[in-house]
Amino acid sequence: MSTNPLNDIAPYPRSVDEVTAYSLGRHLAVQAWVQRTHRRTATSGTDWEWSTSEIVNLFAIVWLLRALQAVAPETADEAAKDLWLAWEDGGAVREWLWSWLTAAGIDPGQVTAVASGLPQEVAA
Numbered sequence: 552m553s554t555n556p557l558n559d560i561a562p563y564p565r566s567v568d569e570v571t572a573y574s575l576g577r578h579l580a581v582q583a584w585v586q587r588t589h590r591r592t593a594t595s596g597t598d599w600e601w602s603t604s605e606i607v608n609l610f611a612i613v614w615l616l617r618a619l620q621a622v623a624p625e626t627a628d629e630a631a632k633d634l635w636l637a638w639e640d641g642g643a644v645r646e647w648l649w650s651w652l653t654a655a656g657i658d659p660g661q662v663t664a665v666a667s668g669l670p671q672e673v674a675a
Contacts, residue, residue: 557581570635572627576616583609 561581564570583606590602612634619627637643652659 557585564635567632567636570628570632572616572620572624572631575631575635576613576620579609579616580613583613 561577562574563578564574586602586605586609590599590606593599593602616627616631619630637647649659652662
């Protein structure tokens with residue numbers, strides 16, 4: 552038994568060999584449900600907004616993994632492994648976001664400048 556009982560329900564993959572679209576999606580679905588629980592007991596509007604944002608983000612990842620599994624299971628597993636590796640690396644997340652924003656014609660520096668001037672609840 553782990554120190555986090557949620558890992559007994561749907562563990563976060565500990566190594567890239569454990570990562571599949573199914574295993575990662577299962578873990579993230581549990582995390583989304585946890586956020587739903589937190590949202591129901593939120594004591595401030597900001598906490599409610601952050602939980603809602605997390606639910607939506609996690610739901611989107613699970614949705615996309617499941618959709619990809621339905622049409623290309625091997626590609627779904629490959630994508631899940633690549634996502635897991637990016638999360639584990641940490642620095643890759645910033646690099647990918649920078650690359651995607653600039654490829655879409657968006658200046659990340661401008662986004663940073665605008666977001667820095669907004670209250671967190673407005674920026675979310």
